[in-house]
Amino acid sequence: xxxxxxxxxINEDKLTVDIQExxxxxxxxxxxxxxxxxxxxxxxHYHIYxxxxxxxxxxxxxxxxxxxxxxxxxxxxxxKTDMLKYLTHGNDSQQYKHQYDPSEVVANFSFExxxxxxxxxxxxxxxxxxxxxxxxxxxxxxxKCTAHRQLERLWKIECSMLTFxxxxxxxxxxxxxKGGTGKTYYAKKLLEELGYDYCIxxxxxDPFQDYLGQRAIILDDMRDTAFEDLSDLLKILDNNTSSxxxxxFANKVFNGKVIILTSSVPIHYWYKKYRYNQIDTLDxxxxxxSVYVEVKDKEILVYNSLDSEGKPAGKPKRYYNEVYDLKKxxxxxETVSNxxxxxxxxxxxxxxxxxxxxxxxDLDDELFGK
Numbered sequence: 001x002x003x004x005x006x007x008x009x010i011n012e013d014k015l016t017v018d019i020q021e022x023x024x025x026x027x028x029x030x031x032x033x034x035x036x037x038x039x040x041x042x043x044x045h046y047h048i049y050x051x052x053x054x055x056x057x058x059x060x061x062x063x064x065x066x067x068x069x070x071x072x073x074x075x076x077x078x079x080k081t082d083m084l085k086y087l088t089h090g091n092d093s094q095q096y097k098h099q100y101d102p103s104e105v106v107a108n109f110s111f112e113x114x115x116x117x118x119x120x121x122x123x124x125x126x127x128x129x130x131x132x133x134x135x136x137x138x139x140x141x142x143x144k145c146t147a148h149r150q151l152e153r154l155w156k157i158e159c160s161m162l163t164f165x166x167x168x169x170x171x172x173x174x175x176x177x178k179g180g181t182g183k184t185y186y187a188k189k190l191l192e193e194l195g196y197d198y199c200i201x202x203x204x205x206d207p208f209q210d211y212l213g214q215r216a217i218i219l220d221d222m223r224d225t226a227f228e229d230l231s232d233l234l235k236i237l238d239n240n241t242s243s244x245x246x247x248x249f250a251n252k253v254f255n256g257k258v259i260i261l262t263s264s265v266p267i268h269y270w271y272k273k274y275r276y277n278q279i280d281t282l283d284x285x286x287x288x289x290s291v292y293v294e295v296k297d298k299e300i301l302v303y304n305s306l307d308s309e310g311k312p313a314g315k316p317k318r319y320y321n322e323v324y325d326l327k328k329x330x331x332x333x334e335t336v337s338n339x340x341x342x343x344x345x346x347x348x349x350x351x352x353x354x355x356x357x358x359x360x361x362d363l364d365d366e367l368f369g370k
Contacts, residue, residue, distance in 0.1 A: 002056035004142065005076050007083060008048040008066060012036060016067050019048060020106060026065055028052050033107035035087045039098040047087050051080070079143045081118030090115065121147060122154045124255065128197055129155050129213030155213065159253040170254075172237050172288050175262045177295030182323030183262040186295065187218045196257060208254075216258040223263065224270035230281060237288040267292070268310030286310050298324050 023032040031051040038044040050062065059073040066073075076083045085091045088100040102112045120127050120135045127135075129151070136147045173190070175183045184200070191198045196215035201207045207219050207226050219226070227233040236254060267289070274282050286306040294301040294312065301316035 001075070002058050003075060004053065004056055004140070005049070005051040005080065005083075006057075006059060006062055006073050007076050008046070008050070008062070008068060008073050010046055010048075010066075010068050010072050012038070012044040012046060014068075015046060017065075019046065019066075022065055023050065023108070028055060028057060031107070031109050033084060033087060033105055033109070033111055035100060035105045037100070039100070049076070049083055049087065079118075079146065080140065081114065084111065084114055085118060087111075088115075121151055124154075124158050124213070128215055128255070130199070131197060133212065158255070162253045162255055168239060170237075170239055170256065171258045171290040173258065173260045173291045173293065174267055174289050175260060175293040175295060176266045177262075177264065177293075178297075179264055180327075181295045181297060182321060183264075183295050184218065184220055185323055186293070186300070187220070187260045187262055190260070191216045191218070191258060194258065198256075198258075211254070213255050215256045216260065217254065217256060219259065219261045221263065222261050223265060230271050230274060230285065234281075234284055234288070237285070239288065266294075266310075267306070270310070282310065283308055295321065297321065 019032075019034050023029050029050050030053040032049060034046055034048040036044060036046055048066070060070050063070040063073045082091060086094070087105050088102055089095075089097040090099070102115060105111045117135060117138075121132050132151050133148075136144055136151065139147055173187075175187055177183050188198070188200075194216075198216035198218060199210050199212065199214050200218045200220050201210050207222070208217075211217055224230075224233075227236075237259065267286070271282060271285070286308070289306055290304075292303040292306055292312055294303075294316075298321050300319040300321050301312070302319065303312040303314060303316050305313045307313040
């Protein structure tokens with residue numbers, strides 16, 4: 001057989017070559033890791049892992065390098081990370097065996113880093129679904145599909161369990177202001193300061209279509225029409241209970257800490273049809289807003305609450321809007337129309353006038369059948 005990685009298990013007294021010298025001798029070996037298991041209930045033996053990158057190598061050839069019988073060179077069971085954890089008895093099935101210290105492993109790569117990364121999949125307390133996807137993208141092609149299927153199954157279970165969570169605690173921030181004042185700029189800056197990964201949704205007909213379990217979501221440039229039923233929005237913003245959100249392809253559960261809504265329409269203009277016949281319902285919406293922010297051209301006003309009509313209550317904290325200066329100093333972007341100056345030869349002014357005039361008359365003649 002020809003494979004891209006192998007495992008070799010051999011008793012210590014049967015090995016006749018220096019493992020590290022052998023691994024360094026053959027450039028075909030891209031990665032290697034090995035350890036001596038001398039604290040098991042069996043004879044002392046080596047576990048050797050070799051990886052050839054994108055190349056396939058026959059097990060007979062590998063056996064000849066290490067001077068061992070071909071039957072001792074075997075296919076790696078499971079993923080690469082499963083094999084690496086096996087070296088220290090770090091898999092779940094080995095929890096009752098002696099736990100070897102990672103420092104006992106000899107490798108030509110950061111073994112401990114690889115092990116830490118391998119613990120990402122399924123650890124939804126520390127990582128989001130999106131971060132796990134990014135990790136899977138770093139895996140060898142041969143491992144990606146298996147890891148992705150495993151992650152999707154675990155994520156489905158996680159979403160089911162989240163719907164039973166009665167202790168959800170999220171912050172809801174509403175940022176209003178005219179276009180170009182910096183609403184999205186400050187939303188992103190706030191989340192980056194908090195250290196949360198996030199996605200930005202600007203889809204009015206399916207706001208959660210791009211959500212992949214990030215710790216925060218920015219519902220950018222939203223209107224109340226994005227949530228035709230007010231009850232749907234109230235469920236999403238509910239601090240007490242997680243609930244699924246209707247999405248075009250699959251219902252999703254928000255598993256984050258912060259929801260930021262940005263809108264050029266202040267919240268007291270949202271859901272006008274409820275204003276006079278369902279005041280209590282609108283009050284539920286206003287009470288869910290943790291922080292209300294008004295972004296003006298030169299300053300930012302931050303309020304901690306809204307009144308019963310959805311207008312900012314109390315005295316705000318005022319901050320200077322740095323976007324005002326950034327817009328003044330930002331280099332001018334080259335417009336598409338200006339690119340024609342580079343790709344076309346300009347026509348003299350009088351020629352352009354004549355050309356436009358002639359074209360106009362031609363068009364009129366065609367329209368009026370002359």
